[in-house]
Amino acid sequence: MEVAVVAESKSKPKIKKEAVPIPKQKPEERRHNFNEVALGYTEEQALEEANRCLQCPKPQCVTGCPVEIEIPAFIKLLREGKYEEAIAKIKEKNSLPAICGRVCPQEEQCQLKCVVGKVGEPVSIGRLERFLADWERERGFKVPEIAKPTGKKVAVIGAGPAGLTVAADLAKLGHKVVIFEALHLPGGVLVYGIPEFRLPKKIVQAEVDYIQRLGVELKCGFLVGRTYTIPELLKERGFDAVFIGTGAGLPAFMNVPGEDLGGIYSANEFLIRVNLMKSYAFPCYDTPIRIGKHVVVIGGGNVAMDSARSALRLGAEEVCIVYRRSREELPARKEEIENAEQEGIVCKFLAAPTRFIGDEKGWVKQMECICMELGPPDESGRRRPVPVKGSEFVMDTDTVIVAIGRTPNPIIQRTTEGLAVTKWGTIVVDENGKTSLEGVYAGGDIVTGEATVISAMGAGKKAARAIHEYLMKK
């Protein structure tokens, strides 16, 4: 359907109400493989979608972007077929466009603000970003100009989106950067958490390679706090500044009886086995995973959706998400909820586990739940779930994945004297990411608690600016 949109220009262009849909693998097929679900726009589709942009003189979309990509400008370049310039425009603000184009919650950020969204579907900014990033990656990255060496050395702890962003920005400014990553592969949640079918690991690797080509040194298998501590990095190892980007990697459990039974995984364990260790290819890869017939996932966020969809792909007969609030409160991205439902995942709302029952071998066989109803709103503004007395019921299950949240990694906080920390374990910083210690900055999930890829990158950008200023004054 064609509708006229009253834009701020006089020409009143006709704009299609619907966005160009992104081609996807069929649900019946994709539920059996780990290949990417969304296939990406073709050139034609990208141009058609780009043409829906009104090139607003006061673009609202930009205000919704945490790193302020000049969205209309890159869309214009795309439209003119100047793909190289278009991706360069994005990269002025964002070093990980192929990642953001896939996993950013655009519907709540740039696309939420897009004026076309007032009359129809907003411009698919994320899909266009993805198109350009993929276009560039397939042709090989260009390494931008790097400032001449400043002689300053910065240690970045954690190779997640926050750490990678800081490293890239500081390297471009001529500083020597070393990233210390505890795991054996870089990427943080991008490699150990988000599954291959939403974000192929080779894309993360390509973007990390690009950052290494900027001159950043990467040391994996290096747990800061156990090997060197932050004071040691600063005093003995010759670093002039430190950035902490250690994320929120500590799994929460429910503390109900039976939680140590076999077959009960934290979402982190489950996802680390599947993604980082590639258990889906066991026994070709050595790390095993056991998945039963009746899988229950507890929680309702992106982590729960990713776990449920992975379990399905590993061969579960049925996967049920148990969430203690109702459908309206589900915190996961809408698109991913839809994808999950199309694949056959079912949801049980307003229920919470009270105990797990095991077989004689110590493997889980049943889960007892209690029904919930929604009371008045709590501190988070969502209606508080309240247990309904006497409403317990039992479900059969042989695999449970607990996806109820993750808290900050505590090792750095425990081993860095004088570092101010909140009661939730997050690190206290000022508006530039500076911590209570001289020369030490922090950003990402370790500061905010579980958030998003782009907000972690935004924090990284700010911190990079502040670290640069600090180093140049030092």
Next chain:
Amino acid sequence: MYKILKNEELAPKIKLFEVYAPEMAEKAKPGQFIIVIVDEKGERVPLTIADYDAKKGTISFVFNEVGKSTKQLGLLKKGDSIWNITGPLGNPSEIKHFGRVLCVAGGVMIAPMRLQVKALRYAGNVVVTVVGARIKDLLFYEDEIKALSNEFYVATDDGSKGFKGLDFLKDVLAKEKFDRCVVMGPVVMMKNVSEITKPFGIPTVVTLTPIMVDGMGMCGVCRVTVDRKMMFGCVDGPEFDGHKVDFDGLIKRQRMFLPEERLSSLLWELHGGCRCGGK
């Protein structure tokens, strides 16, 4: 990549590797462990640090060839490299002057126990050491540990050397007072020794070896119940109070992936691993 400088067979299927890892060598302490990944497809295998030399920049570990990963590791030779090692991980042992300390080590854990005995002696303790194995052929380091200890005993499950089983410990404990007991070995053995020391009221420290993946507090697979509370073996341990550990729970959890591990090991034995190419 971590280069293997020394490869020594201490007993059948028990191997010692010394690798070049200067940063780890500088920081390692008794009681800590490392995580070894043989190659890109490998799993993360936790192994206790058996020795370190900051000057040479080396660390050593001793492992038992039990399943696919340790068998594959065992094939590597001097001069070969290991894909990735992370460490040191876990809390170091508490080493100070306690008084009289009883050290009991079983199987492959005799190796890290040597380090422990050395450190405890250095801190001024009187150390009585017991090394044990299933059969006498699996014993190693006897002379070294004997030389480090004030008193030394050997025990085997089948009685082929020294005492048969660990029941003799009751007599040792009845004879003289101990201020601390340190146990490292198979879980069943640690459980036994903890039961033996309990009536004597001797604080007993065990090194738990739950299944681990990341080894740094991120996955929670290593959860163990200690004093009815959930603890993470990798970051809260690996050492815990032996009188408070739920050993039976730990034994069950250790068996969680047995069928998969057997399959992997069998494929490896039959034709050098899976050949599907990761599909």
